[in-house]
Amino acid sequence: xxxxxxxxxxxxxGFSSALxxxxxxxxxxxxxxxxxxxxxxxxxxxxxRTLITSGFSDLKSMGxxxxxxxxxxxxxxxxxxxxxxxxxxxxxxxxxxxxxxxxVFVGVRFSFLPGLTLCLAALLAxxxxxxIWGSIPGLLxxxxxxxxxxxxxxxxxxxxxxxxxxxxxxxxxxxxxxxMNVLSNANVPRLGLDRIFxxxxxxxxxxxxxxxxxxAAIAMYVILEKTTLGYELKACGLNKNAAQYAGISAKRxxxxxxxxxxxxxxxxxxxxxxxxxxxxxxxxxxxAQEGFNGxxxxxxxxxxxxxxxxxxxxxxxxxxxxxxxQLYNFSPQVVNMIVAVIIYFSAFALLVKGFIQKLxxxxxxxxxxxxxx
Amino acid sequence: xxxxxxxxxxxxxxxxxxxxxxxTLQLKKGEIHALLGENGAGKSTLMSVLFGLYQPESGVILKxxxxxxxxxxxxxxxxxxxxxxxxxxxxxxxxxxxxxVLGVETVKHGLLSMEEARxxxxxxxxxxxxxxxxxxxxxxxTVGMQxxxxxxxxxxxxxxxxxxxxxxxxxxxxxxxxLMKIMxxxxxxxxxxxxxxxxxxxxxxxxxxxxxxxxxKGVGTxxxxxxTKEGLSEMMVGRxxxxxxxxxxxxxxxxxxxxxxxxxxxxxxxxxLVCNVSFSVREGEIVCVAGIDGNGQSELVYxxxxxxxxxxxxxxxxxxxxxxxxxxxxxxxxMAHIPEDRHKHGLVLDYSIAxxxxxxxxxxxxxxxxxxINYGAVYAYAAGLIEKYDVRCGQGVKTAARSMxxxxxxxxxxxxxxxxxxxxxxxxxxxxGLDVGAIEYIHERLLEERGxxxxxLLISLxxxxxxxxxxxxxxxxxxxxxxxxxxxxxxxxxxxxxxAGSKRKEGxx
Numbered sequence: 001x002x003x004x005x006x007x008x009x010x011x012x013x014g015f016s017s018a019l020x021x022x023x024x025x026x027x028x029x030x031x032x033x034x035x036x037x038x039x040x041x042x043x044x045x046x047x048x049r050t051l052i053t054s055g056f057s058d059l060k061s062m063g064x065x066x067x068x069x070x071x072x073x074x075x076x077x078x079x080x081x082x083x084x085x086x087x088x089x090x091x092x093x094x095x096x097x098x099x100x101x102x103x104v105f106v107g108v109r110f111s112f113l114p115g116l117t118l119c120l121a122a123l124l125a126x127x128x129x130x131x132i133w134g135s136i137p138g139l140l141x142x143x144x145x146x147x148x149x150x151x152x153x154x155x156x157x158x159x160x161x162x163x164x165x166x167x168x169x170x171x172x173x174x175x176x177x178x179x180m181n182v183l184s185n186a187n188v189p190r191l192g193l194d195r196i197f198x199x200x201x202x203x204x205x206x207x208x209x210x211x212x213x214x215x216a217a218i219a220m221y222v223i224l225e226k227t228t229l230g231y232e233l234k235a236c237g238l239n240k241n242a243a244q245y246a247g248i249s250a251k252r253x254x255x256x257x258x259x260x261x262x263x264x265x266x267x268x269x270x271x272x273x274x275x276x277x278x279x280x281x282x283x284x285x286x287x288a289q290e291g292f293n294g295x296x297x298x299x300x301x302x303x304x305x306x307x308x309x310x311x312x313x314x315x316x317x318x319x320x321x322x323x324x325x326q327l328y329n330f331s332p333q334v335v336n337m338i339v340a341v342i343i344y345f346s347a348f349a350l351l352v353k354g355f356i357q358k359l360x361x362x363x364x365x366x367x368x369x370x371x372x373x
Numbered sequence: 374x375x376x377x378x379x380x381x382x383x384x385x386x387x388x389x390x391x392x393x394x395x396x397t398l399q400l401k402k403g404e405i406h407a408l409l410g411e412n413g414a415g416k417s418t419l420m421s422v423l424f425g426l427y428q429p430e431s432g433v434i435l436k437x438x439x440x441x442x443x444x445x446x447x448x449x450x451x452x453x454x455x456x457x458x459x460x461x462x463x464x465x466x467x468x469x470x471x472x473x474v475l476g477v478e479t480v481k482h483g484l485l486s487m488e489e490a491r492x493x494x495x496x497x498x499x500x501x502x503x504x505x506x507x508x509x510x511x512x513x514x515t516v517g518m519q520x521x522x523x524x525x526x527x528x529x530x531x532x533x534x535x536x537x538x539x540x541x542x543x544x545x546x547x548x549x550x551x552l553m554k555i556m557x558x559x560x561x562x563x564x565x566x567x568x569x570x571x572x573x574x575x576x577x578x579x580x581x582x583x584x585x586x587x588x589x590k591g592v593g594t595x596x597x598x599x600x601t602k603e604g605l606s607e608m609m610v611g612r613x614x615x616x617x618x619x620x621x622x623x624x625x626x627x628x629x630x631x632x633x634x635x636x637x638x639x640x641x642x643x644x645x646l647v648c649n650v651s652f653s654v655r656e657g658e659i660v661c662v663a664g665i666d667g668n669g670q671s672e673l674v675y676x677x678x679x680x681x682x683x684x685x686x687x688x689x690x691x692x693x694x695x696x697x698x699x700x701x702x703x704x705x706x707x708m709a710h711i712p713e714d715r716h717k718h719g720l721v722l723d724y725s726i727a728x729x730x731x732x733x734x735x736x737x738x739x740x741x742x743x744x745x746i747n748y749g750a751v752y753a754y755a756a757g758l759i760e761k762y763d764v765r766c767g768q769g770v771k772t773a774a775r776s777m778x779x780x781x782x783x784x785x786x787x788x789x790x791x792x793x794x795x796x797x798x799x800x801x802x803x804x805x806g807l808d809v810g811a812i813e814y815i816h817e818r819l820l821e822e823r824g825x826x827x828x829x830l831l832i833s834l835x836x837x838x839x840x841x842x843x844x845x846x847x848x849x850x851x852x853x854x855x856x857x858x859x860x861x862x863x864x865x866x867x868x869x870x871x872x873a874g875s876k877r878k879e880g881x882x
């Protein structure tokens with residue numbers, strides 16, 4: 001019995017880890033409800049119901065959940081992968097942005113590529129750009145011992161301004177102060193998802209990107225758990241000294257981890273702007289939110305790649321709910337606050353996890369003792 | 374009633390273990406009472422109960438016949454119980470005097486008045502023969518003086534019951550002799566001493582009575598007069614233990630490791646940590662580097678094993694220059710390494726024991742194919758080592774290294790290193806923090822390696838270990854090898870003088 005239970009999804013996630021994440025979510029939602037009460041007591045209940053249920057209210061909303069979740073699953077994987085190897089990749093935003101630019105550039109300019117190959121080329125370009133952008137903090141850390149957090153933050157700004165400049169120089173649409181539309185065959189195929197997830201005639205932005213994100217998560221799981229590379233990278237992350245002692249090159253490990261992490265974030269950028277939802281890169285001096293959202297997504301899942309799929313979907317779900325809450329005159333920022341609280345508590349998730357494990361042990365203990373006596 | 378402290382029938386349970394099972398410890402006034410037991414026997418738990426850090430499930434503590442309840446260290450201090458911890462609790466940038474009065478400062482009008490305190494400290498140090506310099510910063514004084522400072526801290530607080538937790542672990546032979554004298558002195562002045570240790574010689578030298586714990590149970594309390602080392606160790610471990618290692622004579626073979634004028638510098642200060650060191654290790658030979666902790670042993674090992682760049686000099690492994698080789702190249706050439714710090718270097722604690730067993734092998738064809746680890750092979754290999762080396766781990770090969778006891782972690786490392794294809798074994802304090810049973814086991818393994826014709830470089834701080842298994846002793850002092858000695862013709866005292874830097878052999882590098 002127990003074994004069957006352990007082998008399921010819960011086992012993969014680690015039951016106590018998942019439970020602790022749920023506890024964090026519950027506390028965050030409760031706090032969110034209080035926020036709504038303070039903001040507008042009469043509509044709080046209705047607004048909260050919208051927040052909780054509207055992601056599931058119809059198929060179109062569910063499609064939107066998938067659409068919003070796709071890029072943040074990717075950045076979540078990026079942050080999570082780095083986290084597993086002991087690095088804090090706060091530079092996912094920058095990698096995301098340069099990835100997005102390269103994808104869009106290919107999507108606009110490489111008209112000579114036929115059909116699907118254009119989309120593939122754009123995705124590859126994005127991964128490559130993200131990888132390069134991630135490799136720089138990695139190299140700096142490995143060879144010059146520069147803290148990756150600082151260099152990542154700098155790379156975020158460099159990336160943002162560079163992309164703004166390049167968009168204006170190469171693929172600028174004056175009327176919208178944004179990038180030009182990509183060719184239609186550059187977009188990730190919708191695979192009929194838009195036809196499933198629709199509300200009457202209004203289609204959702206759901207597309208095949210979600211499958212790419214899920215594949216990426218599975219790939220990350222396989223790399224970390226099944227390969228020698230994952231073994232090395234995790235050893236570096238868990239105990240750098242022991243890794244060095246064993247002859248594993250920590251320097252190479254750091255760079256490799258940042259390259260993979262950057263590629264994941266870059267792919268996320270491509271999946272957002274090649275979604276066919278008519279989204280363009282706006283020329284504004286704001287760091288891409290999707291990159292930062294990767295941090296809570298990874299945290300909430302305790303860096304577990306399979307968990308990240310679910311936490312990404314959850315944050316996407318909340319985003320849709322927050323959007324619909326505007327019906328009751330709540331600003332969508334309230335959702336950001338609720339998500340922030342959830343994240344805040346997910347930092348306690350580890351603590352809660354320890355508590356749950358202890359509880360479990362005690363139960364087992366008392367069970368054993370009772371059985372023995 | 375002549376017992377100053379009695380702990381009667383103390384039971385303390387933790388989830389899964391009974392740390393103390395009806396233990397009785399009775400300390401007479403004015404005696405030195407040794408508390409002997411292996412790691413995990415329950416000594417620390419018992420002391421924590423005495424200090425009120427744990428509340429026992431059952432049992433009572435009596436102070437001079439009256440039951441007392443100890444809810445925390447403050448209660449213990451009030452009852453006159455003081456402790457010198459194994460790792461000193463001193464503020465390094467304070468002076469000796471400031472450390473002694475810390476927490477019980479004499480204050481006048483809200484300002485410190487140190488003069489009163491100074492007089493009291495000086496008087497105390499004279500009475501008990503505790504030589505200190507009250508104005509020296511703790512960071513500048515010797516370990517011995519730091520310990521005397523700790524003792525004065527207890528005396529300053531007028532503690533009657535003094536607990537010494539493994540006090541000799543950090544001392545040279547001379548300092549140990551000094552400490553023994555101090556302890557006897559304290560006893561004569563009417564203090565009662567509880568002496569926690571697993572060194573049998575010291576018990577025989579100073580203690581009046583000895584209580585032995587084994588696996589959470591009290592084995593008994595005996596008069597030390599008339600006791601023998603063998604008897605004590607048998608009580609402690611529960612079986613006969615051979616203290617003298619039977620060592621066969623082996624003619625050392627070819628040179629395995631050759632170190633020539635090796636120098637390692639501190640990157641920041643530019644100070645020489647290892648200075649112009651030359652020596653060699655041959656097949657079938659245990660060469661021991663003896664010295665007081667912090668004299669360059671760690672850096673020497675780091676340079677030999679590839680964790681640190683040498684500034685100057687050369688290292689040859691089986692005739693090949695490996696001065697600039699990577700850790701893995703050295704390993705492939707035949708170097709195995711039992712590191713000093715099993716938590717920092719030896720193990721990835723959050724990896725399972727199986728993962729740890731292949732830390733240097735995971736990339737070999739036997740354990741992977743096309744970059745995918747063959748877990749079946751890894752688990753089978755690890756299970757074999759666990760069986761062969763009798764590593765005890767609760768959940769088999771998937772046990773997290775973190776959850777294992779120190780002794781078994783060390784066994785796991787030894788299993789891993791001994792099974793590597795190697796010609797040279799660098800073992801750094803392989804018995805640190807282990808109990809007699811485990812030490813015996815590890816020494817047997819080292820001698821077995823020697824018997825197989827491996828060269829062994831042993832770095833040790835334990836003189837008994839140095840004498841019982843080494844073939845040659847190199848003494849390191851301030852980064853230099855100051856003597857190359859034969860253990861058969863040198864005494865503890867002489868070795869101590871070399872270690873303290875007050876003697877130096879002509880001709881040594």
